Amino acid sequence: MGALSHLRVLDLSRVLAGPWAGQILADLGAEVIKVERPGSGDDTRAWGPPFLKDALGENTTEAAYYLSANRNKQSVTIDFTRPEGQALVRELAARSDILIENFKVGGLAAYGLDYDSLKAVNPQLIYCSITGFGQTGPYAKRAGYDFMIQGLGGLMSLTGRPEGDEGAGPVKVGVALTDILTGLYSTVAILAALAHRDHAGGGQHIDMALLDVQVACLANQAMNYLTTGNAPRRLGNAHPNIVPYQDFPTADGDFILTVGNDGQFRKFAEVAGRPQWADDPRFATNKQRVANRALLIPLIRQATVFKTTAEWVARLEEVGVPCGPINDLAQVFADPQVRARGLAMELPHALGGMVPQVANPIRLSETPIQYRSAPPLLGEHTLEVLQRVLGLDEAAVAGFREAGVL
Numbered sequence: 001m002g003a004l005s006h007l008r009v010l011d012l013s014r015v016l017a018g019p020w021a022g023q024i025l026a027d028l029g030a031e032v033i034k035v036e037r038p039g040s041g042d043d044t045r046a047w048g049p050p051f052l053k054d055a056l057g058e059n060t061t062e063a064a065y066y067l068s069a070n071r072n073k074q075s076v077t078i079d080f081t082r083p084e085g086q087a088l089v090r091e092l093a094a095r096s097d098i099l100i101e102n103f104k105v106g107g108l109a110a111y112g113l114d115y116d117s118l119k120a121v122n123p124q125l126i127y128c129s130i131t132g133f134g135q136t137g138p139y140a141k142r143a144g145y146d147f148m149i150q151g152l153g154g155l156m157s158l159t160g161r162p163e164g165d166e167g168a169g170p171v172k173v174g175v176a177l178t179d180i181l182t183g184l185y186s187t188v189a190i191l192a193a194l195a196h197r198d199h200a201g202g203g204q205h206i207d208m209a210l211l212d213v214q215v216a217c218l219a220n221q222a223m224n225y226l227t228t229g230n231a232p233r234r235l236g237n238a239h240p241n242i243v244p245y246q247d248f249p250t251a252d253g254d255f256i257l258t259v260g261n262d263g264q265f266r267k268f269a270e271v272a273g274r275p276q277w278a279d280d281p282r283f284a285t286n287k288q289r290v291a292n293r294a295l296l297i298p299l300i301r302q303a304t305v306f307k308t309t310a311e312w313v314a315r316l317e318e319v320g321v322p323c324g325p326i327n328d329l330a331q332v333f334a335d336p337q338v339r340a341r342g343l344a345m346e347l348p349h350a351l352g353g354m355v356p357q358v359a360n361p362i363r364l365s366e367t368p369i370q371y372r373s374a375p376p377l378l379g380e381h382t383l384e385v386l387q388r389v390l391g392l393d394e395a396a397v398a399g400f401r402e403a404g405v406l
Contacts, residue, residue: 002029003367007194008389010035010092011073012101012113014042016146016176017210018130019069020183021190022100026072027360027369030098033385034070034376035089038077038406041378042066055352067355067375071347074373074381077406084405086111091390094121098190102130105140115205125203126193128186134209144210146176153178153214158221160234170234182213243289243296244268247326248304255309257300258322262286267319272303347374382406 007030011022019034019042026032036042048063076092079085090112093099099118101108108114115127129135132144150156150172160171189206197203215222221232224240232240237256239245244265247254259265262285266278277283277299282292289296304312309325316323327335333344343361346354360369386392386400400406 001367002027002370003364005029005031007031007097008095009033009098009100010089010096012089012099012103012108013130014102015044016069016179017182017186017208018100018102018128019044020180021128021130021186022073023069023071024183024187024360024362025098025190027362027371029367029370032073033092033096033381033389034073034075035078035080035092036075036378038079038379038404041075041077042070044069045378052349052351052355053353054349060351062349062351062355062375062377068358070375071357072370072372073376074385075376075379076382076385077379078382079405080111080113082405084400084403086113088386088390088400088405089113090118090121092385093118093125095389096122096125097194098126098128100128100130100186100190104143105129105131105135119203119205123202124197126190126197126206127203128190128206128208130182130186130208130210132210134212135207139211146179146210147172149178149210149214153211154218154221155214158218158232158234161236162234165236168234178210178214178217181217182208182210185213185216238293238297241290242286243293244300246297248301250304250307250309250312252308254326255304255312256324256326257304257312257316260322264321265289268316268321271315271319271321272300274299274303345371347371349374350377350380379406 004025007025009022009025009030009032011018011032011034013019013022022032022034034042040046044066045061045063047065049059050064051059052062052064052067054060078088080089093113106114109117115129118125118127131140132149133139133142151170155178156170156172159173161168186206186208189208193204193206220241224232237246242260245258247256257268259268265283269275269277277296281288283289283296307315313323313325325331332338338344343359345357345359347357349355355374357371357374362369383394383397386397387394397406
């Protein structure tokens with residue numbers, strides 16, 4: 001039994017941040033019922049190519065994007081723009097512990113599915129709202145997508161080649177990182193609300209905003225600005241506070257060198273055949289290396305090109321200096337450590353064949369992650385859920401289908 005197998009989650013969210021939180025809860029054992037629009041469902045079902053291939057190698061209608069965030073869930077189609085659909089969702093919420101939604105601020109109030117309305121039917125409900133800008137403030141009514149938030153929230157001012165370099169300019173992160181981080185923060189908030197409910201009783205409303213999460217995750221760069229008043233600039237792959245901590249060319253490509261302290265720098269200098277660097281007053285301490293970055297980095301680049309990436313990694317690992325290659329995804333999933341940890345896996349899919357998945361990184365000794373089912377087809381569990389959870393018979397469900405509610 002999973003750690004959260006006693007909980008039921010009603011997932012009204014689409015795209016990535018909300019579904020990511022729902023998938024984490026589902027992986028931890030919670031029953032997650034994903035409510036989708038009849039006919040189309042979650043927007044990401046159509047965000048392809050690529051699409052899943054069936055057992056015969058033909059493309060299906062299941063986009064890889066959708067498959068990344070909806071494992072271990074049950075899909076139920078309900079049109080809650082209609083009164084009958086609203087009543088069904090309210091009944092499901094009355095029997096749930098958690099609800100996740102990412103509609104615009106106030107968007108669900110018109111259907112009687114906002115927090116205040118559902119709190120009246122289930123005072124124990126933990127209701128997590130995920131929006132671009134939160135429930136308050138001058139931007140509250142705006143829609144927010146990850147890419148826009150990466151720009152508005154400052155991340156793109158820190159990501160990309162430095163001004164003056166060829167190809168300089170702002171660059172977004174290669175995955176929707178703000179959405180993922182918001183999903184993670186939402187999961188933490190939900191678990192905190194559960195702990196409070198277990199201790200003191202009563203549910204609560206959780207107000208999560210992509211912009212809030214993005215600004216919070218600026219981490220040391222935010223503090224660099226707040227303590228100095230100087231806005232950090234793009235440094236490419238370099239680190240604003242540590243030197244050397246970036247990519248360097250090798251005889252056959254590039255590798256990443258991440259020197260975290262002065263002892264590691266001395267070891268690196270010895271392996272590089274430049275032991276004098278560690279005693280040079282310009283480079284002996286990290287503070288001095290940061291101040292003299294422009295002098296040191298070209299010297300390191302001149303030294304690293306004489307060994308291959310594999311040679312640098314092997315030599316530096318021997319002496320405990322952190323480093324590594326720059327892998328593409330084919331190399332990532334072929335890496336022996338990634339394979340040993342089982343990070344690539346497969347689940348049987350309803351359309352036949354197997355669907356690839358990336359494993360959950362949480363490792364619990366007593367309640368391990370369970371992979372119960374592949375991401376569901378649109379409406380795959382409508383009949384089963386409405387019968388089991390709401391006690392409806394087949395005739396009642398058939399009537400809703402004929403009326404276009406399901």
